[in-house]
Amino acid sequence: xxxxxxxxxxxxLEGYKITQQLGLVRGITVRSRSxxxxxxxxxxxxxxxxxxxxxxxxxKAREEAYQLLVQHAREMGANAxxxxxxxANEVMAGLTEVLAYGTAVVVEKV
Numbered sequence: 001x002x003x004x005x006x007x008x009x010x011x012x013l014e015g016y017k018i019t020q021q022l023g024l025v026r027g028i029t030v031r032s033r034s035x036x037x038x039x040x041x042x043x044x045x046x047x048x049x050x051x052x053x054x055x056x057x058x059x060k061a062r063e064e065a066y067q068l069l070v071q072h073a074r075e076m077g078a079n080a081x082x083x084x085x086x087x088a089n090e091v092m093a094g095l096t097e098v099l100a101y102g103t104a105v106v107v108e109k110v
Contacts, residue, residue: 005070006080006107013080013107020106022076027068027100030091031061058098062086065100078104 006013065086073081084102091097 005073005078007070007084007102008080008082009084011083013082015110016080016107017110018080018082018105019108022073022078022104022106025069025072025076025078025081025102025104027065027070027072028097029061029064029068030095030097031057031064032095061088061096061098062100065098069100069102073102073104076104078106080105080107 006016012018069081069084081102082105084100087099087101089097089099
């Protein structure tokens with residue numbers, strides 16, 4: 001587990017014992033789509049189907065929030081994150097906040 005960080009949405013990690021709870025960690029990003037992206041996305045909604053433009057935007061926002069979460073946990077000295085979650089809120093029209101959060105912990109293999 002030298003460089004790797006174990007992350008789970010569960011409250012525990014099977015095969016590991018939590019030896020220290022370091023506290024809440026989070027990664028947050030706020031994203032918007034360009035005017036051209038919004039126009040292209042609007043056209044896609046007219047015809048229906050999968051909106052690849054918005055899917056890509058959401059995936060990039062989640063990945064950025066996730067990487068910031070991992071960075072925050074490492075800075076605190078964690079080797080794992082339990083109870084990891086995502087949340088998203090519209091800050092204003094066309095501007096969305098994506099939050100990744102969880103509990104930073106130190107675990108040992110049992």
